[in-house]
Structures are given as C-alpha cells and as structure tokens.
Amino acid sequence: MTVLEHDGKLLIVDCGVLFPEEHQPGVDLILPDFGWIKDRLRDVVAVVLTHGHEDHIGAVPYLLKERADIPLVGSRLTLALVAAKLEEHRISPRLVEVKEGDRRGFGPFDCEFVAVNHSIPDALAVAVRTAAGLVVATGDFKMDQFPLDRRLTDLRALARLGEEGVDLFLTDSTNAEVPGFTTSESELVPAIETVFRAAPRRVIVSSFASHVHRIQQVLDAAHAHGRKVAFVGRSMVRNMGIARELGYLTVPDGLVMDLKQLEKLPPQKAALICTGSQGEPMAALSRMANRDHVIRIGEGDTVLLASSLIPGNENSVYRVINGLARYGAHVVHKGNAKVHVSGHASAGELAYVYNVVRPRHVMPVHGEWRHLKANADIAVRTGVAEDRVIVADDGVVVDLVDGRAKVTGKVSAGYVYVSGTTVGNITEASLKDRRTLAAEGVITVVGILDTDTGTLAEPPDFLARGFAPGQEALEQSIPSIEKALAKAAEEGVREREQLEDLITRAVAQWAWRAHRLNPIVLPVIIEE
Numbered sequence: 001m002t003v004l005e006h007d008g009k010l011l012i013v014d015c016g017v018l019f020p021e022e023h024q025p026g027v028d029l030i031l032p033d034f035g036w037i038k039d040r041l042r043d044v045v046a047v048v049l050t051h052g053h054e055d056h057i058g059a060v061p062y063l064l065k066e067r068a069d070i071p072l073v074g075s076r077l078t079l080a081l082v083a084a085k086l087e088e089h090r091i092s093p094r095l096v097e098v099k100e101g102d103r104r105g106f107g108p109f110d111c112e113f114v115a116v117n118h119s120i121p122d123a124l125a126v127a128v129r130t131a132a133g134l135v136v137a138t139g140d141f142k143m144d145q146f147p148l149d150r151r152l153t154d155l156r157a158l159a160r161l162g163e164e165g166v167d168l169f170l171t172d173s174t175n176a177e178v179p180g181f182t183t184s185e186s187e188l189v190p191a192i193e194t195v196f197r198a199a200p201r202r203v204i205v206s207s208f209a210s211h212v213h214r215i216q217q218v219l220d221a222a223h224a225h226g227r228k229v230a231f232v233g234r235s236m237v238r239n240m241g242i243a244r245e246l247g248y249l250t251v252p253d254g255l256v257m258d259l260k261q262l263e264k265l266p267p268q269k270a271a272l273i274c275t276g277s278q279g280e281p282m283a284a285l286s287r288m289a290n291r292d293h294v295i296r297i298g299e300g301d302t303v304l305l306a307s308s309l310i311p312g313n314e315n316s317v318y319r320v321i322n323g324l325a326r327y328g329a330h331v332v333h334k335g336n337a338k339v340h341v342s343g344h345a346s347a348g349e350l351a352y353v354y355n356v357v358r359p360r361h362v363m364p365v366h367g368e369w370r371h372l373k374a375n376a377d378i379a380v381r382t383g384v385a386e387d388r389v390i391v392a393d394d395g396v397v398v399d400l401v402d403g404r405a406k407v408t409g410k411v412s413a414g415y416v417y418v419s420g421t422t423v424g425n426i427t428e429a430s431l432k433d434r435r436t437l438a439a440e441g442v443i444t445v446v447g448i449l450d451t452d453t454g455t456l457a458e459p460p461d462f463l464a465r466g467f468a469p470g471q472e473a474l475e476q477s478i479p480s481i482e483k484a485l486a487k488a489a490e491e492g493v494r495e496r497e498q499l500e501d502l503i504t505r506a507v508a509q510w511a512w513r514a515h516r517l518n519p520i521v522l523p524v525i526i527e528e
C-alpha cells in the first residue's frame with residue numbers, strides 16, 4: 001500500500017495483504033497498518049488498484065470498513081475481482097473503471113493509466129501528475145513480448161512519460177535478482193500439451209485462482225485432447241466465472257462442466273482445475289493429498305502444479321506432492337517440467353524500462369530488501385545517480401519537492417494481523433506466545449494461599465499441555481516454589497499478583513534448570 005499526498009489530499013495506490021509464514025501461527029492474513037491515515041480517511045480521494053492479485057487488493061475490504069465510500073479505481077477485471085471480495089464482506093463499493101490510455105483526475109491527482117503485462121490480465125501502471133511532479137508506479141509487471149492476450153507492457157507510453165520527465169519511478173523488484181528476461185507465457189504450451197497428451201487417467205491442475213492466462217492454456221490443452229474440465233474450490237469457481245463473464249477467459253461450449261457430471265466420464269476424459277498450488281492446508285489440493293476430499297487421487301492420475309513456489313511455502317508444497325505421490329499420482333511441477341514462468345520483470349527487462357523512462361529518481365518497491373537492493377543496482381547501472389535511488393523500508397516518507405525526492409521521515413507501518421474474525425488483536429507478543437506454546441508447551445500452577453502466613457496451604461496442583469517431561473515431572477518444582485514463597489513471606493510480600501509472578505519465575509527457572517525448556521507458566525492463586 002502506497003500513499004501519495006498532495007495539497008492535503010491522499011491518493012492510495014494498492015492495498016494488499018501478506019500471507020502468514022510458519023513463524024506466524026494462527027494468522028490468516030496480514031494487513032497494512034492504516035493507523036497513520038486513520039484520522040485522515042476523509043482526505044482520501046481514491047484507491048487506485050493496479051491489478052487483481054491479493055497482495056494488491058486483499059486489504060481493501062478492511063480499509064472500506066473504516067470508510068466505505070472511498071472510490072476504487074481500476075481496470076474491469078481488477079474491479080470485478082475486488083467487488084466479488086467486497087460482496088463477501090457485505091460492502092457495496094464505489095467503483096471507477098478505467099483502462100489503458102485513460103486520464104482521470106482525483107482531487108489534485110491527475111492519473112494516467114498504462115497497460116502492463118503480468119500474470120493476471122488487465123494490469124495497469126499509473127502515472128500521477130501533481131504540481132509537485134510526475135510519479136509513475138509500475139505495479140507488478142513484466143515484458144512478455146508474446147502474451148496470450150497480445151496486451152503488451154506499453155513501452156511507448158512509458159517512453160512518452162519519460163520524455164515528459166518522470167520525477168519518481170516506483171518499480172517492481174520481485175525478480176530483480178534474476179538475470180536476463182522472463183520467459184514468455186506462450187513457451188509453456190509444449191510442456192502443458194505433453195501432460196495432456198501422455199496422462200493415462202485424470203489430469204488435475206493446480207494454479208492460482210487469478211492466473212487466467214495459465215488456466216486458458218490448460219483449457220485449450222484439455223479441449224485439444226478431448227477432455228472435459230471442472231473447476232474445483234470456491235475461489236477458482238468464482239474467479240473463473242468472473243473472467244469468463246467479462247471475456248478474459250474463452251471457454252469452448254461444453255468444455256466445462258460441474259464436478260458431478262465430470263465424475264461420470266471415463267478418467268482419461270477428465271481434467272480438474274483447482275487451487276492449492278502453495279500447499280495451503282484448506283485448499284482442494286492439500287485435502288486431496290490427505291484423502292480429505294471427494295476427489296480421490298489414485299494410481300495413474302497426473303497432477304500438474306502450474307504455478308510458482310513462493311519462498312516459505314516449500315515444506316507445505318513438498319508435503320502435498322508427497323501425499324499425492326503416495327496415492328499413486330504422477331506429479332508434474334516446475335522442478336521437473338517447464339510448467340511455470342514468473343509474472344515479474346527480470347533484471348534485463350528492468351534495465352530496458354529504466355533506459356526507456358530515464359527517471360530522475362527511482363524507488364524500488366514490491367519485494368524483500370535483497371530484491372529492492374538488486375533493483376536499485378540496476379537503476380544505478382543504467383545511469384540513475386546513486387543518491388537518486390531510494391531504497392526504503394515500509395513507512396518511510398519520501399518528499400518530492402522542486403523535482404528532488406528525499407527521505408524525510410518515517411511513520412508507523414507495521415503489520416496488522418487478522419486471526420479468525422479479529423483484526424489487530426494479535427500482536428508480536430501474542431505471536432511469540434503462540435510460538436512458545438507450540439515449541440515448549442504450557443504449565444498451569446494452581447495454589448491455595450494461606451493469607452495468614454503468605455505461603456501455600458497445601459502443595460500446588462499442576463496441569464501441563466505439550467510440556468515434554470510430562471505433568472508428573474512438575475512435582476519436582478515444588479521445592480523451588482515453596483522456597484520462593486517462604487522468602488517472600490519473610491519479606492512481607494502479600495499481593496496476589498506479586499506472588500503469582502514469583503511462582504512463574506520459580507517454575508520457569510526450574511524448567512530451564514532441570515529440562516532446558518522454556519514453557520509458558522500460568523499461575524493461579526486462590527486465596528483461602
């Protein structure tokens with residue numbers, strides 16, 4: 001999420017989510033922190049959405065919960081995807097549809113939209129003109145010269161903007177470390193064809209529910225080889241419905257049917273397209289791999305993972321592949337066949353773009369620190385002065401004044417965690433607790449306090465969960481507890497909370513000393 005400010009008004013570019021990693025247990029989604037603009041929501045003139053990926057639109061419902069009538073600006077597909085998401089949150093948004101070449105004003109921001117090619121159709125870059133200068137944000141993009149929909153990244157428009165003078169250029173860094181050029185989507189045809197030609201029984205394809213072009217290739221291959229197709233999984237069914245309705249997905253008559261009909265066909269005539277290519281535990285593919293789905297994977301089935309492997313998901317994905325293989329499936333993935341290309345510009349493409357645009361300042365965005373740095377290096381190599389390339393953390397404030405961009409401050413921009421129906425209740429501290437609970441277990445100590453003496457009336461009771469030495473071992477901590485309480489009594493400590501702290505410390509120290517463990521200790525003192 002990027003916020004541009006001019007003349008007291010705010011323009012937001014994208015509003016996405018992150019997905020949790022393994023060290024964030026129980027987190028469903030990660031939102032940007034809206035705290036900094038919370039008191040200024042009235043000043044927001046629009047949210048420009050560059051494309052329909054979750055990391056660019058996923059947090060929109062949560063922003064609109066703060067103020068529902070902020071106009072959402074984007075291409076037809078992007079808006080359809082965000083509208084479907086908002087419907088699930090029972091929000092009816094104000095939508096402003098734009099397309100490449102359009103120029104629209106939102107408050108003091110004069111926005112022009114430029115076609116870019118990415119792994120979802122209808123992606124846009126946005127050029128924002130204000131009295132302070134011209135800012136161009138590429139959004140996610142690559143420069144596939146042979147895209148399925150023939151909609152190329154509009155280098156001519158970028159060159160024209162470059163002629164006008166781009167003061168600040170925000171560019172996609174995701175693949176900046178990858179040398180050369182990203183392979184064209186069209187080069188996947190042979191590998192996908194081979195799968196459909198050679199598969200003896202069903203073909204089950206897993207991809208992102210937003211990768212319309214990849215799914216188009218799969219549909220074409222299925223059709224060419226006389227197979228019928230069913231979409232499986234809520235987001236896949238929903239998104240493909242939208243893409244088909246709006247004309248982004250071309251489906252030959254009679255090709256797609258529902259799962260029940262498909263199951264009546266002989267297996268060599270059937271193909272399924274589902275979600276779960278990242279090993280998401282609740283998605284269709286993981287459930288198939290766990291025999292927890294109506295689709296029973298069997299000997300001779302072929303599973304095609306037609307997607308990237310997002311770093312951090314490796315273990316989950318390999319778990320799914322192993323599960324599928326165990327039930328007899330042949331699994332084709334990017335590790336053993338050319339069935340995936342990235343949606344992002346590699347280093348070569350970025351260099352081209354810098355040479356075409358000749359920006360005055362560059363700010364690499366989208367990616368981790370190493371990606372931002374690699375992208376910055378490319379900008380410098382194309383001749384952008386080093387002190388005009390801004391590599392910034394989330395929350396960093398960049399001022400563009402008199403054609404000069406500088407870092408001038410920082411606002412708080414941490415992560416906001418969604419867990420179940422709660423938003424923002426889970427903090428870094430509670431995540432630490434969750435990790436400790438998972439790794440070390442929890443011990444509850446229940447004691448009855450003799451208020452006259454300040455010591456326990458009888459030995460404490462213990463309850464333990466996930467604590468490796470087991471509940472019985474806890475008896476051994478009693479001397480430590482009694483010693484701590486006796487000392488406290490001598491010193492006249494009578495407050496229950498203080499005594500509970502003492503017990504916590506005594507048990508924790510004992511657990512470390514005796515077992516090298518750091519469980520969570522929950523003391524409960526009942527006063528007699």
Ligand SMILES: [Zn+2]
Nearest residue numbers: 051053118140
């Ligand atoms: Zn994207």
